[in-house]
Amino acid sequence: MGGLPLLDQVALGDHVCWTVDDDATRMTAIAGFVRAGLNAGQRVIYCGDEPEAVLAGLERHGVGARAALEQGLLRATTAEAAYLTGGVFDPELTMALWRATIDRARSEGCPGIRVVGDMTWASRRVPGAERLPWYEAQVNSVFMEGFVAGVCAYDRRRFDPLALRRLGWAHPGSAATRLPFEPASALRARRVRDPYGLRLAGEVDLSNRDALRAVIEHLYDEQPAATVDVHDLTFADTAASRILVDAAARGTLRLVGVSTPLRRLLDFHGAAAVPSLTVVPR
Numbered sequence: 001m002g003g004l005p006l007l008d009q010v011a012l013g014d015h016v017c018w019t020v021d022d023d024a025t026r027m028t029a030i031a032g033f034v035r036a037g038l039n040a041g042q043r044v045i046y047c048g049d050e051p052e053a054v055l056a057g058l059e060r061h062g063v064g065a066r067a068a069l070e071q072g073l074l075r076a077t078t079a080e081a082a083y084l085t086g087g088v089f090d091p092e093l094t095m096a097l098w099r100a101t102i103d104r105a106r107s108e109g110c111p112g113i114r115v116v117g118d119m120t121w122a123s124r125r126v127p128g129a130e131r132l133p134w135y136e137a138q139v140n141s142v143f144m145e146g147f148v149a150g151v152c153a154y155d156r157r158r159f160d161p162l163a164l165r166r167l168g169w170a171h172p173g174s175a176a177t178r179l180p181f182e183p184a185s186a187l188r189a190r191r192v193r194d195p196y197g198l199r200l201a202g203e204v205d206l207s208n209r210d211a212l213r214a215v216i217e218h219l220y221d222e223q224p225a226a227t228v229d230v231h232d233l234t235f236a237d238t239a240a241s242r243i244l245v246d247a248a249a250r251g252t253l254r255l256v257g258v259s260t261p262l263r264r265l266l267d268f269h270g271a272a273a274v275p276s277l278t279v280v281p282r
Contacts, residue, residue, distance in 0.1 A: 005032065005180055006018070006025070006029040006032075006175050006176075006177075006179075006180045006181065007029050007030075007032060007033045007151060007175060007180070007181055008032060008036070008180070008181075009180070009181055009182065009183050010033065010149050010151060010173075010181050011149060011183070012042075012112045012146050012147060012148065012149045013143055013144065013145070013146035013147075013148070013149065013188065013189075013190050014143065014149050014150070014172070014173055014181070014183075014186070014188065015139070015140055015143040015149075015150045015152075015171055015172055015173065015211070016150065016151045016152065016171060016172075016173040016174060016175055016181050016186075017136075017152055017154065017167060017168045017170075017171035017173070017174045017175075018151050018152065018153045018154065018174070018175045018176070018181075019154050019155075019156045019164060019168070019174070019175075019176045019177070020153055020154070020155055020156065020176070020177055021155065021156045021157055021177050022177050025177055026153065027054075027057040027060075027061070028061065030046075030054065030057070030058070030116055030153075031057065031058055031061035031062075031063050033114065033116060033151060034046075034058060034063055034065075034074070034114070034116070035061075035063050036114075037112075037114035037149075038063070038064075038068055038073055038074065040111065040112070041073075041110075041111055042073075042110065042111055042112040042113060042114050042149075043072075043073055043074075043075070043105055043110050043112075043113045043114070044068070044073065044074045044075070044113075044114045044115075044116075045074075045075045045076075045077070045101075045113065045114070045115045045116070046074075046075070046076040046077070046115075046116045046118075047077050047078070047079060047081075047082035047083065047115065047116070047117045047118065048078070048079050048082075048116070048117060048118020048119070048120065048121070048153070049078070049079060049118055049120050049121065051076035051077060051078060052076075054076060054118075055069070055076050079118065079120070079121035080121075082094075082097075082117070083117075083121060084121060084126060087126070087127070088126070088127045088128045089122070089126050089127065089128030089129050089131065089132065089135075090128060091128070091131050091132075091134060091135035091138065094135065094139075095135070095138065095139055095142065098139070098142055098148075099142065101113070102142070102145075102147055102148060105147075106147065112147050112148065112149070113147065113148045113149070114148075114149045114150075115148060115149070115150045115151070116150075116151050116153065117150065117151070117152045117153065118153050119132075119152050119153060119154050120153075120154075120155055120158055122159075123155075123158040123159055132167065133166050133167055133169075133170050133210075134170075136152065136167055136170035136171060137170035137210050137211060137213070137214035138214050138217075140170075140172065140189070140211050140214045140215050141214065141215065141217075141218040141221070143172075143189075144189045144190055144191045144198065144215055144218070145190075145191050146190050146191065151175075152167075152171065154167060168207065169206070169207065169208065169209060169210040169211070170210045170211055170214070171208060171211055172186055172187035172188065172189060172202075172208050172211040172212075172215075173186030173187065173188075173208070174186070174207065174208075183201075183202060184202060184203070184234070185202065185203050186202050186203070186208065187200065187201075187202045187203065187204050187208045187211060187212060188200070188201040188202050188232075189211075189212070189215045192227075192229070195226075195227040195254075196222065196223045196225070196226055196227065197219065197226035197227035197228050197229070197254075198215065198219060198226070198227075198228045198229070199228075199229045199232070200212075200228060200229065200230050200232070200233045201232035201233060201234075202232070202233065202234060203233075203234055203235040203236075204233070204235065204236045204237065204240040205235065205236075205237045205240070206237070206239075209237070209239055209240060209243070212240055212243055213243050216243055216244070216247045219247055219250075219251070219253075220250060220251040223251075224251045224252065225251055225252035225253075225254075226251060226252070226253060226254070227253075227254045227255075227256060228244065228247075228253065228254070228255050228256070229256050229257055230255060230256070230257050230258055230259075230262065231256070231257030231282065232257075233257075233259075233262070236262050236265065237265075238265050238268070238269070241262060241265035241266050241268070241269055242269045244266065245266060245269045245270060245271050245274060245277065248271075248274045248276045248277035249274070249276070251276065252276045253276060253277050253278070254277075254278045254280065255277070255278065255279050255280065256280040257280070257281075257282050258279050258280060258281050258282065259281075259282055260281070263279060263281060266279060
């Protein structure tokens with residue numbers, strides 16, 4: 001499996017659920033992800049168990065982790081420091097800490113942040129871990145600003161398959177030991193401000209529907225009217241179209257670049273009867 005480019009196409013704004021079951025492949029992929037971030041001048045953060053072992057693995061892969069640490073470009077921290085303040089997982093506090101990290105990096109002129117989160121801590125019955133699916137969905141509001149790329153590594157040997165599936169639904173994209181991250185089959189949601197709203201690309205189905213729902217929940221965070229550009233949305237199932245129609249109940253929504261199949265689904269869910277919804281075809 002050596003050399004398989006599992007995470008090579010992850011870009012700023014992507015939030016990927018990565019299920020792993022092979023330690024050597026895991027380290028090779030992390031090294032490639034970290035190297036790409038450092039080469040781009042981005043700050044890279046590893047959060048999880050055994051950060052020293054990961055730093056040693058990066059050195060073995062020729063990444064130059066120690067030099068990056070000294071330059072402030074790389075940070076490796078434990079799960080307790082990143083996710084478990086006081087030994088409890090608090091999703092709201094964790095998101096606030098991430099936002100503070102982002103604000104600080106922006107103020108210092110950093111072009112972006114890459115994060116690898118080893119989520120093994122959540123398999124240890126930590127207090128608050130039952131809220132992890134909610135957190136993974138809601139944290140998409142951080143990623144849609146396009147400043148952070150995040151890979152959440154879940155070891156399938158440590159998690160129940162049904163729990164993993166639920167966690168995967170909260171992520172816009174996925175990867176696995178033999179399944180590289182593919183942007184075309186993932187959902188990419190990016191905040192835009194002229195006009196204010198979102199740009200959606202890729203595919204929405206059961207695998208990432210919860211991620212879309214969470215993103216749309218934050219559509220009107222800054223303004224009561226928004227535009228959602230779906231020109232590059234290549235597939236949306238009926239539930240996804242319902243999420244878009246329902247969004248117009250909370251504000252004024254303009255959908256632009258709507259394909260014929262998506263228009264049919266929107267009409268099926270009553271789009272024509274929603275006065276605050278405007279649908280503009282491709």
